[in-house]
Amino acid sequence: MDTELIPVSVLTGFLGSGKTTILSHLLRQPEFSRTAVVINEFGEVALDHELIETSEDSVVALTTGCLCCKVRTDLTQTLQDLLRRRDEGACTQFNRIVIETSGLADPAPILHALMIDTALAGRLVLGNVVTTVDAVAGEVTLEREAISRKQVAVADRIVLSKLDVTSGVEASLRSRLTALNPRAPTLCATYGRIESDNLFGAAFHDPKTRVLEVSSSLAEAPEHTHSDHDAEIKSFTVVRVEPIQAVALTLFLETLAEHCGADLLRLKGIVNVAESPQQPAVVHGVQHVFHAPAWLSHWPSDDRTSRMVFITRSIPRQWVEVLLDAISAEVTDVAGNH
Amino acid sequence: MSRLSIGLVHELITESLAAWHVAGIVEQTSDCAIVIGAKREIRIEPAQAGSMFRWTVTIDGRTRPAISLLAVLRQVRGALDPGYAVSRVRVAVSPVVPS
Numbered sequence: 001m002d003t004e005l006i007p008v009s010v011l012t013g014f015l016g017s018g019k020t021t022i023l024s025h026l027l028r029q030p031e032f033s034r035t036a037v038v039i040n041e042f043g044e045v046a047l048d049h050e051l052i053e054t055s056e057d058s059v060v061a062l063t064t065g066c067l068c069c070k071v072r073t074d075l076t077q078t079l080q081d082l083l084r085r086r087d088e089g090a091c092t093q094f095n096r097i098v099i100e101t102s103g104l105a106d107p108a109p110i111l112h113a114l115m116i117d118t119a120l121a122g123r124l125v126l127g128n129v130v131t132t133v134d135a136v137a138g139e140v141t142l143e144r145e146a147i148s149r150k151q152v153a154v155a156d157r158i159v160l161s162k163l164d165v166t167s168g169v170e171a172s173l174r175s176r177l178t179a180l181n182p183r184a185p186t187l188c189a190t191y192g193r194i195e196s197d198n199l200f201g202a203a204f205h206d207p208k209t210r211v212l213e214v215s216s217s218l219a220e221a222p223e224h225t226h227s228d229h230d231a232e233i234k235s236f237t238v239v240r241v242e243p244i245q246a247v248a249l250t251l252f253l254e255t256l257a258e259h260c261g262a263d264l265l266r267l268k269g270i271v272n273v274a275e276s277p278q279q280p281a282v283v284h285g286v287q288h289v290f291h292a293p294a295w296l297s298h299w300p301s302d303d304r305t306s307r308m309v310f311i312t313r314s315i316p317r318q319w320v321e322v323l324l325d326a327i328s329a330e331v332t333d334v335a336g337n338h
Numbered sequence: 339m340s341r342l343s344i345g346l347v348h349e350l351i352t353e354s355l356a357a358w359h360v361a362g363i364v365e366q367t368s369d370c371a372i373v374i375g376a377k378r379e380i381r382i383e384p385a386q387a388g389s390m391f392r393w394t395v396t397i398d399g400r401t402r403p404a405i406s407l408l409a410v411l412r413q414v415r416g417a418l419d420p421g422y423a424v425s426r427v428r429v430a431v432s433p434v435v436p437s
Contacts, residue, residue, distance in 0.1 A: 251406065251408055254408065255408050255411065258408075258412070259354075259357070259358070259411065259415065276436055279436050295436040314359075315357060316353065316356055316357050318353050318356075319353040319354060319356065319357040322346070322349050322350050322353050323350060323353075323354075325346060326342060326346050326347065326349075326350045326407055327407060327408070328341075329340075329341035329342035329343075329346060330342045330392070330406060330407050332341045332342075333340050333341055333342050334392075
């Protein structure tokens with residue numbers, strides 16, 4: 001059995017801040033070919049693991065809830081399972097583990113769990129904590145969401161994402177990040193691209209120091225439960241078996257952006273577009289900002305349904321459902337009239 | 339046959355008011371219009387055949403056309419929700435299907 005300590009890095013950041021995009025990019029780099037990935041999603045349907053294109057068999061999706069809450073034990077169990085599979089030769093001999101947290105996760109309890117679990121202590125060592133911050137919506141998010149401030153505060157590296165949709169980073173955002181975490185270097189990502197050496201390749205911090213940092217963070221929130229997240233934050237998934245016409249999808253996204261604004265914390269989906277049956281579209285939206293759909297080269301699985309995961313504040317699911325139905329029907333009518 | 343029934347529009351308007359936290363009663367009339375009884379009286383009906391618009395929206399007696407349901411929702415919310423300001427979506431230029 002390989003006795004070399006395996007670094008576990010944590011990739012965190014608020015909903016829609018670009019974690020999955022950056023991870024997808026990193027996993028395509030040769031130096032990341034032996035990376036095991038644990039993905040935690042806060043939603044009914046796990047999508048992130050389908051959006052990450054990797055040939056590895058060591059991607060694990062944890063969908064039972066938020067890592068930092070009730071499934072902390074699930075995380076340690078998952079890591080133990082990964083190590084067992086590695087030892088048995090049942091998966092790639094990975095030399096690195098990256099945990100992508102849900103966007104609502106407090107990373108501090110996760111780091112705490114990684115460090116105090118005796119079953120893991122002899123095999124794993126805590127690597128860098130990388131926190132993504134949306135260069136467009138980041139300042140508003142930091143203002144509104146206490147958890148996002150915590151995510152920044154515990155970071156070893158801060159990655160400003162989405163520089164491709166903004167002309168620059170506001171000085172006030174940089175100041176805010178520096179105030180929250182003066183130690184962490186701030187890096188920039190464009191279209192999810194970033195120098196991997198700058199992220200996870202650095203030497204690890206002194207574990208004793210990290211324990212102190214985590215302890216300090218825990219002291220700020222002695223009891224972390226899901227009610228701490230925000231009682232109004234809800235996650236639901238809109239599923240459609242029938243393909244959605246491209247124009248209907250566009251109008252649907254436009255309506256959501258217009259009427260939901262900051263209450264649409266996150267939309268992430270894979271969509272079967274009628275005009276492109278072999279290549280699904282991946283849609284991403286955060287508050288007012290929607291990215292142009294990205295087109296996958298092929299379906300990641302046999303499931304051809306459109307699945308859009310919403311994380312919202314006070315937006316009723318029924319409204320979203322009927323909105324999509326009505327817009328689709330209208331687009332069909334217009335197309336039929338021509 | 340139209341896939342967009344007036345019943346679906348009725349449901350959409352009803353759910354929209356709930357989503358926007360706007361009080362009002364939404365009713366479907368026998369002549370296939372939707373009437374919203376709120377702080378302002380609003381009537382939504384299909385546009386005349388041959389019109390380039392799909393809907394007309396009458397708010398307190400003033401009628402305006404709407405080219406789509408998205409435009410209808412914009413008008414209705416603008417009339418009923420004083421805090422509403424249209425926030426345009428930001429989407430990078432891209433083909434709607436793979437190029």
